[in-house]
Amino acid sequence: MDFASTSEPPFEKAYQTLFTDKQESIKSPLFNQVLEDGDVDDDNKKCELPLIDISRLNDYNKEGCLECKREIIRASKEWGFFQVVNHGISREVLEKTREEQVKLFRQPFERKTKEIICSRLDVKKKMMMRSGSITNSINNSSEGSCSSNNEMDMKKPIFGDDIYRWGTPTATSLDHFSWSEAFHIPLSSYDDDVASHPKFEVLRFIMEEFAMKVSSLADRIAEILAESLGHGPEFFKENCLPNTCYLRLNRYPPCPFRSQVFGLMPHTDSDFLTVLYQDHVGGLQLVKNGSWITVKPNPDALVINIGDLFQVWSNDVYKSVEHRVIANRQVERYSVAYFYCPSYDTVIRSCAEPPIYRDFSFKEYREQVQEDVVTVGYKVGLLRFLQ
Ligand SMILES: O=C(O)CCC(=O)C(=O)O
Numbered sequence: 275m276d277f278a279s280t281s282e283p284p285f286e287k288a289y290q291t292l293f294t295d296k297q298e299s300i301k302s303p304l305f306n307q308v309l310e311d312g313d314v315d316d317d318n319k320k321c322e323l324p325l326i327d328i329s330r331l332n333d334y335n336k337e338g339c340l341e342c343k344r345e346i347i348r349a350s351k352e353w354g355f356f357q358v359v360n361h362g363i364s365r366e367v368l369e370k371t372r373e374e375q376v377k378l379f380r381q382p383f384e385r386k387t388k389e390i391i392c393s394r395l396d397v398k399k400k401m402m403m404r405s406g407s408i409t410n411s412i413n414n415s416s417e418g419s420c421s422s423n424n425e426m427d428m429k430k431p432i433f434g435d436d437i438y439r440w441g442t443p444t445a446t447s448l449d450h451f452s453w454s455e456a457f458h459i460p461l462s463s464y465d466d467d468v469a470s471h472p473k474f475e476v477l478r479f480i481m482e483e484f485a486m487k488v489s490s491l492a493d494r495i496a497e498i499l500a501e502s503l504g505h506g507p508e509f510f511k512e513n514c515l516p517n518t519c520y521l522r523l524n525r526y527p528p529c530p531f532r533s534q535v536f537g538l539m540p541h542t543d544s545d546f547l548t549v550l551y552q553d554h555v556g557g558l559q560l561v562k563n564g565s566w567i568t569v570k571p572n573p574d575a576l577v578i579n580i581g582d583l584f585q586v587w588s589n590d591v592y593k594s595v596e597h598r599v600i601a602n603r604q605v606e607r608y609s610v611a612y613f614y615c616p617s618y619d620t621v622i623r624s625c626a627e628p629p630i631y632r633d634f635s636f637k638e639y640r641e642q643v644q645e646d647v648v649t650v651g652y653k654v655g656l657l658r659f660l661q
């Protein structure tokens with residue numbers, strides 16, 4: 275079967291007017307550089323993000339652990355982005371995650387748009403893991419049962435059911451369009467019937483495992499950054515639970531228009547922290563000292579970046595840095611992003627005085643972002659929440 279013809283989203287056909295319309299578009303402040311093929315493809319121009327060996331966090335050698343924390347804090351302040359190696363997520367889990375992700379995207383396009391083939395993961399197991407009531411592998415299904423009176427079980431999903439997304443339905447011009455497809459997977463499970471497609475059992479299982487491991491990594495990073503601001507881990511432990519976070523599986527198909535269109539348009543992440551597992555293809559760029567730089571992929575590393583909510587919580591000590599993905603002409607690219615988020619009703623408040631931003635709930639933030647994308651044409655983000 276020629277999977278390309280059935281799995282590629284029909285971007286050009288569906289967004290015909292964008293591709294033929296030459297009218298001047300509303301440019302977001304982030305759209306500040308022409309896409310130069312040479313720069314993106316030239317290995318010498320790719321930059322190595324700070325690379326941090328976080329196995330030292332478990333060192334008995336206290337100095338090694340302190341040095342590691344200092345590196346995380348420095349990279350977060352100077353770059354807003356860094357890579358971690360020896361993160362405790364095995365190569366096997368990472369490879370299996372990628373394998374299942376590829377299988378999912380290779381479903382015929384019609385199936386991806388019409389069927390909910392993958393949905394909320396099983397939070398019960400993860401809640402129990404976190405509370406210490408499960409110590410063995412999640413493989414052991416008898417340990418997955420948990421009282422249905424658990425308050426978390428009663429919560430409704432916060433991101434709705436639009437799990438599969440492709441292109442950018444709100445785009446009014448090419449510079450607000452993303453040549454990619456994605457599955458958004460909330461890490462909550464309130465209703466067993468939506469997550470029951472037998473064909474994707476392995477996918478669900480491996481994503482649960484991946485999410486669980488990445489979740490404790492994100493907890494640890496948040497704890498270190500909170501500590502650097504004189505705070506304990508309580509805020510994150512109480513509000514960023516596994517079932518309030520979500521995964522986004524991204525696929526960037528080869529793009530014949532790569533000098534006109536992004537794989538993923540410039541944006542900041544609307545969360546506390548993001549953990550990214552990217553493949554070897556490359557294309558991720560971020561803003562450093564006012565210019566876009568291309569990140570050199572490292573197959574052993576996970577990329578971590580600060581999101582908008584951490585910027586607010588830290589009162590601008592840590593910044594949420596703009597990033598984007600440049601599409602590739604020849605090859606497809608895959609990535610998985612884990613978004614470390616609080617519950618919808620959590621109030622985000624700067625932890626220092628005087629606060630730069632007014633208090634707001636995560637729900638209010640999400641809604642404002644969505645409203646701006648529709649009415650203004652792009653995400654305005656934190657500028658809306660300045661005091
Ligand atoms: O695919 C990537 O490298 C970046 C993905 C990303 O920025 C996102 O999903 O928010």
Ligand SMILES: [Fe+2]
Nearest residue numbers: 541542543597
């Ligand atoms: Fe992002």
